[in-house]
Amino acid sequence: AQKVTQAQTEISVVEKEDVTLDCVYETRDTxxxxxxYKQPPSGELVFLIRRNSFxxxxxxxxxxxxxxxxxxxxxxxxxxxxxxxxxAVYFCALSGNNYGQNFVFGPGTRLSxxx
Amino acid sequence: xxxxxxxxxxxxxxxxxxxxxxxxxxxxxxxxxxxRQDPGLGLRLIYFSYDVKMKEKGDIPEGYSVSxxxxxxxxxxxxxxxxxxxxxxxxxxxLRGVGGNTEAFFGQGTRLTVV
Numbered sequence: 191a192q193k194v195t196q197a198q199t200e201i202s203v204v205e206k207e208d209v210t211l212d213c214v215y216e217t218r219d220t221x222x223x224x225x226x227y228k229q230p231p232s233g234e235l236v237f238l239i240r241r242n243s244f245x246x247x248x249x250x251x252x253x254x255x256x257x258x259x260x261x262x263x264x265x266x267x268x269x270x271x272x273x274x275x276x277x278a279v280y281f282c283a284l285s286g287n288n289y290g291q292n293f294v295f296g297p298g299t300r301l302s303x304x305x
Numbered sequence: 306x307x308x309x310x311x312x313x314x315x316x317x318x319x320x321x322x323x324x325x326x327x328x329x330x331x332x333x334x335x336x337x338x339x340x341r342q343d344p345g346l347g348l349r350l351i352y353f354s355y356d357v358k359m360k361e362k363g364d365i366p367e368g369y370s371v372s373x374x375x376x377x378x379x380x381x382x383x384x385x386x387x388x389x390x391x392x393x394x395x396x397x398x399x400l401r402g403v404g405g406n407t408e409a410f411f412g413q414g415t416r417l418t419v420v
Contacts, residue, residue: 199345225408235395235411281347283409292338292363293399293409297347 192217194284194296202302203272211267211299213282219243221287224258224265229279229298241265272303308332311396311412318419324383326415328396335401337379338409339363339371342393354379355401386419393417 193216203209215224226238239249241258249256253270269276282296312327330337336355340348340363350363352371360371368390372380379398383390393416397409 227411233393233414235397235409237408237410240408292336292350292353292361293397294350295340295348297345 192219192222192284192286192294194282194294196280196282196296196299198299199297200300200302202304204304205274206271207303208268208270209272209301209303211269211280211282211301213265213267213296215263215265215282215284217284217286219286223285223287225283225285225293226256226265226267227281227283227295229281231278235281238267269301272301274303274305277301277303309396309398309410309412311394311415313415314413316415316417318383318386318417320387320419322383322386322419324386324417324419326381326383326394326396326417328379328381328398328412329377330379330398330410331377332398332400332410333376334398334410335376336399336409337373338397338399339369339379339381340395340397341365342395342414348395351381388419391417391419 195214222243224241227235229235255268257266279298279300281298284294309330318324338353339351342348349365354360354373370382393414395414396412399409400407
């Protein structure tokens with residue numbers, strides 16, 4: 191069975207601080223895909239990144255960066271110099287490679303960035 | 306601009322009513338999903354469909370059914386609404402690519418209240 195754990199329920203930081211959101215996953219698949227989504231107060235989930243299991247290269251996109259470590263089954267997300275607009279619930283998700291596979295989501299981490 | 310559209314943003318129904326939640330996507334995606342989101346529980350999969358007339362139970366299918374007669378439309382049906390089905394319902398779709406699922410695109414959500 192597949193499972194995604196986000197141990198941090200809520201995090202509060204002050205603007206300009208760096209913050210890392212943790213994601214740990216479980217799967218028996220050798221090929222799988224990991225995702226991060228952002229859910230701002232408006233409610234609609236916004237896709238941030240997709241990573242496949244064969245690509246352990248870290249990725250940076252502006253203030254966002256992702257650290258994928260297969261050895262520890264983790265896919266952590268760091269926001270550098272956080273801003274108030276980063277306040278949202280962030281979800282990590284996992285999908286397999288087989289026909290008819292769905293997405294398994296973690297419980298989410300609520301990030302509050304205070305001015 | 307890609308779109309997943311849910312028929313209602315807010316809905317109030319009475320206990321025992323039959324409720325239809327409609328979702329339409331314009332991206333020609335094979336996969337469609339219905340999730341419910343509750344505080345502290347994240348997104349839980351109710352049903353998903355990877356092709357027309359195909360459906361698979363998710364983690365919490367009890368009290369729900371689905372219909373997918375056309376590729377672009379995926380309906381969630383509450384056969385007899387109960388107060389414990391008060392929740393945010395999220396529809397999503399994704400492409401089933403050669404390399405696994407692409408990211409899921411989400412609708413704006415339907416906040417259902419059963420009184």
